Amino acid sequence: MEQTPRLQTTWLVRISSVFHDLEDRILATLGAVLVKRLGRDFLLIRLEEPGRLGSTGAAKYLRWILPVEHAWPCNPRETDGFIEKAAQAMFRKFSAAGPQTLMAGPLDPAEPGRYHKSLASNLRGRALQLFPPGMAALKDAEEQDPQQPTLFALLGKEGLFCGVHRPRESKGFHAGGTRFIRQNRPETISRAGAKIAEALHHLALHRPRPARGSHWLELGASPGGMTSELLDQGYQVTAVDKAPLDPRLDGREGLRFVRSDASDFHPPRGARYDAILSDMNGDPRESMARVAALSANLAPGGIVVFTLKLAGAEDFEGIERVTSEALAAARGLKALALVHLTYNRHEFTVFLEKASDS
Ligand SMILES: C[S@@+](CC[C@H](N)C(=O)[O-])C[C@H]1O[C@@H](n2cnc3c(N)ncnc32)[C@H](O)[C@@H]1O
Missing domain, CATH: 3.30.2130 (VC0802-like)
Known part of the structure; x- marks a missing residue:
């Protein structure tokens, strides 16, 4: 920043x-x-x-x-x-x-x-x-x-x-910032897949992406556009949502789905995630607080990619308040960047990192 x-x-x-x-x-x-x-x-x-x-x-x-x-x-x-x-x-x-x-x-x-x-x-x-x-x-x-x-x-x-x-x-490797990502392939489950693809591209401005095979905890995964993109990129995913995933994801290698509210989800004993992704709708301050709590299971140096929905805030002051309060809820995590990416709508993408010595 x-x-x-x-x-x-x-x-x-x-x-x-x-x-x-x-x-x-x-x-x-x-x-x-x-x-x-x-x-x-x-x-x-x-x-x-x-x-x-x-x-x-x-x-x-x-x-x-x-x-x-x-x-x-x-x-x-x-x-x-x-x-x-x-x-x-x-x-x-x-x-x-x-x-x-x-x-x-x-x-x-x-x-x-x-x-x-x-x-x-x-x-x-x-x-x-x-x-x-x-x-x-x-x-x-x-x-x-x-x-x-x-x-x-x-x-x-x-x-x-x-x-x-x-x-x-x-704020971008390309002139103008955008890396074009196709969103209308027949296998596209939701447009959110482009959002995480672009976020991972953007992350490389700040630090290397998680290595292939890394384990992501994904909150707010349904219907599964982001899940599908993460699996395509060779990651393992534990996906959590109150709603079901698209049946096209059934049986995908590397995927574990837990149908649950994120606040009731408790990682198995000893679970270690390399990265957390949150695309939950609802109040971003509550979503961020849940992510911060679950970051106890994030590996040292692990990253968080968080979609910060603006919770109805439209004006400059309202947006300022929601973003700063959501960042304040990210206890123990360091903000690397907060950006509006090409495939974001009325929301920002926040990148956070857990200290490598924690
Ligand atoms: C924007 S959609 C996610 C789209 C998804 N990331 C994709 O790639 O297709 C938001 C999701 O957050 C889920 N959600 C919101 N609050 C939640 C909570 N407290 N626990 C679990 N899921 C939640 C909703 O059920 C919804 O499926």
């Missing part, structure tokens, strides 16, 4: 449409002035104190953040030789910074026709030919070192916006 203060004054930030009603308040809390809206969910802003991006109640609404160190306002579709000119300019401007790689993406990921998505991919390909070969070596976005600078480029019909930032500080 730390943010390195920088002198850069123009930033690109992304605020999910879920929180558009709060946008003025978020910007005021940051001390930011809106310069321009870009693509889908992106705002170009001016800031007097960039340190506020990570240190105020507004920080949790910022899905993705980039200092804009190079901008080319233009319509790429109507600009002759856009890719070559943009790639050369990026090389001149950023090669001395020694970024670990270049990640490029569209300002509007849902754009019909996906013209700028493929333009971003072509721009990345051409620019990487100019930079040292090591920059192109990454096969997967998660191979980036979250603490080393990456050159990010976003483009759309408004032009090209670039900057160098550490993925952890930008």
Whole structure:
């Protein structure tokens, strides 16, 4: 959750449409002035104190953040030789910074026709030919070192916006923050599967994911979208819910289902979980208190992934109160991050960790 203060004054930030009603308040809390809206969910802003991006109640609404160190306002579709000119300019401007790689993406990921998505991919390909070969070596976005600078480029019909930032500080390995996860496969049990897949991707900004074979305790598992995703990723799961799991999960290897209220669930004697996942609806302060109690059975250094539902809170103060009270209920657990991920709705995802010497 730390943010390195920088002198850069123009930033690109992304605020999910879920929180558009709060946008003025978020910007005021940051001390930011809106310069321009870009693509889908992106705002170009001016800031007097960039340190506020990570240190105020507004920080949790910022899905993705980039200092804009190079901008080319233009319509790429109507600009002759856009890719070559943009790639050369990026090389001149950023090669001395020694970024670990270049990640490029569209300002509007849902754009019909996906013209700028493929333009971003072509721009990345051409620019990487100019930079040292090591920059192109990454096969997967998660191979980036979250603490080393990456050159990010976003483009759309408004032009090209670039900057160098550490993925952890930008809050994502991909330009714009989103890793696309298909939600409509025939075997998809619920959309929540995308939520845990994205959460595990995001976790890698802060620490390695639990190893294959690790044992998860999952609270609020029904109908089982997240359970299914965890099993697909090679984990063992003890799933708990008052409601049943989808029958497609019957007999899945590595799964134990306990039909129970989480407050009546008591782990078997000596049980040790490597991770806890909670997606229970209801008051997040109560859910968090239950997770904190069950963390007695969490291995030292184990993680918690917790969906913090906003319990009807809609305004800035109400949301602030619910989130801070839920975090206060996480006794004995250290918060690593609290974020609004792409596949979250009116909720945040919180990552917590149990001390490794406890
Ligand atoms: C949003 S749904 C979970 C979706 C699920 N994670 C998935 O991937 O399909 C919330 C679930 O929390 C369960 N729940 C809420 N409070 C609970 C409690 N106290 N104990 C057990 N389950 C609870 C509900 O029964 C419901 O199935």
